[in-house]
Amino acid sequence: MGAQILGVTLTPNLMVFGGLATLSALCAVGVVAFPNAVRSALCLVVNFFLLAFVYFTLNAEMMGITQIVVYTGAIMVLFLFVIMLLNLGAPQALKEKLDFKTPLGLLLGVALFGLVGSQLLPTFVGVTQVQTTGALEAFGSPQAVGRSLFSDYVVPFEAVSILLLVGIVGSILLAKRKI
Amino acid sequence: MAWPAAVQAVVRALLLLLPVLMLVPGLIWWERRLLSWMQDRIGPNRVGPFGLLQPIADGVKLFMKEDITPSAVDRAIYFIAPAVALFPAFAIGGTMPWGPNRWLTPVADVNIGVLYILAISSLGVYGIVLGGYAANNKYSLMGGLRSSAQLISYELAMGMSLACIVLATGSLKMTDMVAAQEGPLWGVVPVIQNWFLFTPYGAISFVIFVICMIAETNRAPFDLPEAENELIAGYHTEYSSMKFAVFFMGEYAAMMLFGGILSCVFLGGHNFVPINWDGLAHSAPALSWVAGVFGNLNYYLAPIWFLGKCAGVITFYIWLRATLPRLRYDQLMNLGWKTLLPLATANFVVVALWILATRLMSESQGQTMGSILGFVAAIIAGSIIYLLWKAIFLSRKGDLLQPRDIDMVKPAVEARTVEMVDPNAGVA
Incomplete structure (x- = not known):
């Protein structure tokens, strides 16, 4: 079809x-x-x-x-x-002078693209159909995400939240001398 | 009902969009008349009966007006900003059920209903910020900046207040929330519906949500982005004709859909009154025919009750506008960050305690004891939080809302003497 x-x-x-x-x-x-x-x-x-x-x-x-x-x-x-x-x-104020940075940046960009592409693209050679197996129906549902966050990954989850809290407190401390 | 899914989706979307589009002029009329009445004026009463055709006349006028584009604007952004402002105002109703028939409403009953509302309402800031930036006008920019700061601040408290209800319902779906409110009150009284407004945690969430909702829609007393005595008209100063009208329409559509969300989450959705007609018929068989009639009315006229609730919320909006003076900027920020957000977070703990208490007690002692324990737990938690709050306040010197020092000009001291010079003195 x-x-x-x-x-x-x-x-x-x-x-x-x-x-x-x-x-x-x-x-x-x-x-x-x-x-x-x-x-x-x-x-x-x-x-x-x-x-x-x-x-x-x-x-x-x-x-x-x-x-x-x-x-x-x-x-x-x-x-x-x-x-x-x-x-x-x-916008004119932001225009930079053309120097070695632009070509070098382009070159590095192409190199990175090539590196990633050379690893990824061979998998797709000869593929003519979209594969629709794999993810379950409820894979991304809030229930499934919540359950795995608070059971299997509860320690990393809490560690991240503490990290964020530290970040918030630190930024307030830096930004505000007198609290 | 073997219609293609696409047709069904279009029908649903139209059934949400068209009523909103059609009711916006009526809303503007109602605001102007009610506000006039509250301010002891007459208001628009010439065009049509009671001035009902005034919005149409205004619309025609807005179409006919010259569309001025100032020369210094950032053109592309200037043109897309009104559209960006309109999109979230309409899209926000996507998961909102306005009737019991799941085939017609909501547009999409996705399992992330409330999160969707938060996400879309957070996009509402873009139209205002972009409009303010693109106009290349200091007043507009100030309006845009104020708006983005305000929306970021109030979104958090709004999310927390909704999270309380999510915790109580156990689902993010709006339809599940409405269904949860059709149960018996506190799990005990079978005749009355369990509208979240009537539960101790829900009442607090309701107040927080209402305040945040008004701030999110930029309405008085939180209309700092368009404070006319400071910023001319704020972010839409440089907009004229239809582009201004689009901003205006977006604001009113958002008001109305937020009214709908408030009704769905706290006021029982499309149910007429908080009476469980089936429960009434069961507990008082003599009244079963009354219950049957009203139950049918409740079911078949559901959209009318829902719109009635929206209209009530909008009337409340207008009433607030007529009553309250605009907040000062630092008061606005303090209210959002230092009062509403901690209160909503504390309320979250109270909900958790309530659920824990009712579940634990219900298992061993039955529903009634569960609810009593829930109330006790909520009251104890509330008082502990209140005492903590007081302790924090007392440990500070002075009030959180400190009066700002303003250097008043003393005319007696600083009066300048101006010498008048006659420009024609030396001519003759």
Whole structure:
């Protein structure tokens, strides 16, 4: 059924994933490409938001919504807040002079991409169908996540929460001399 | 009902969106009339009966107005900001059930219902922040900054107050929350429904949620982002015509849908009154026909009761706007971080104790003893928390809401003498 591209059957799932992945990749490029800091931040917001939808398509609603709450809703709002407080000037002010850093950065980027790709892509050679086995229906449900967080991984979970608490107290101490 | 899932989804979405879209003008009319009445004015009464057609006239006027785009704005962001502001205002109702028929509502009964609401409401800040930034106007920027700080602060307390109800229900689904409120009150009184407003922890959560809800929708007395005596109109100072109207509509839609969420989580959702008609028929067989009639009314007219509750919440919003003066910025922050968040966190402990007490006691002694123990546990926990709170307050010097020092100008001392110069003195 359906059209075929490069020998892969075009299912609705694949189309949804393709659209989301393309858009989020474009946004990721936009984050580094835009000279305007606010637009970069906005691209990152859209990227996080679309990633959440990728999680939704993988039956991991909990994960996706946490992504929106934490990254899109809290962290990026703070980013924007800081950018607006700094009130960076016109986009021209941000243009750097072309020196060895740009080509070197590009080269290193391509190298990293090649390294990751050489490990990942061979697995997909000859694959023509999306595999839909694996994750259970209730794999990403709040119940399943909660149960594993508070039974199997309770020590790391509590350790992380203490770490965060220490971080909060420390930042308040640094920011505020008189408490 | 073998409709394709896509058609069903579209029908559900439309059944949520269209009523909201249609009721927003009515809402604006109701706000203006009620506010006028509370302020001893007349309000809009010329267009149509009781001025009912005034919102339509306003809408036409807004369409016809010249759409001015200031030259110094960041164009792309300036144009998308109103749309970004409108999206969460409508999307927030996605998991909200407005009737008992699960085939028609909610749009998506996902297992993350409440988290979805928190996530979408946290996106509401973007429209305001972007509008404030893009306008390239100091007042707008101040409005945007205030709004983002305010929303971040109140989101936390709102999340905690909802978490209490999640703990009590044992589910994140909105439909489960409504179902849990149809049970007997405190697990004991079969005739009355267990609306979370009537439980000790729910009442505290309710108050916190209402305050946070008003702050999230930027309404008086938390309307600092658009405080007109300080910031002209805040984030939408530079917006005119339809783009302004979109911001306006987003605000009202958000008010209404937050009203719906409040009704679902604390006020029994689509149930008319907190009476369990089946329970009544069971405990008083003589009244069973009354219970039957009202039970049917309760079931078949559910959306009307739900909308009625929304209207009640909106009336409360307007009443607050007419009553309370705007908070000062430091008061707003102190209320959010130093009062509501600790209170909501403490309430979380109280809920846990309540659940523990009722479950433990119910197993050995029966429901009634369980509820009594729950009340005792809640009261003890509440008093311990209150005493701790008092101790913290007393250990400080002075009040948390300190009056700010303002250097008053003394005209008698600082009066300048201005010499008047006649510009035409040397001409003639």
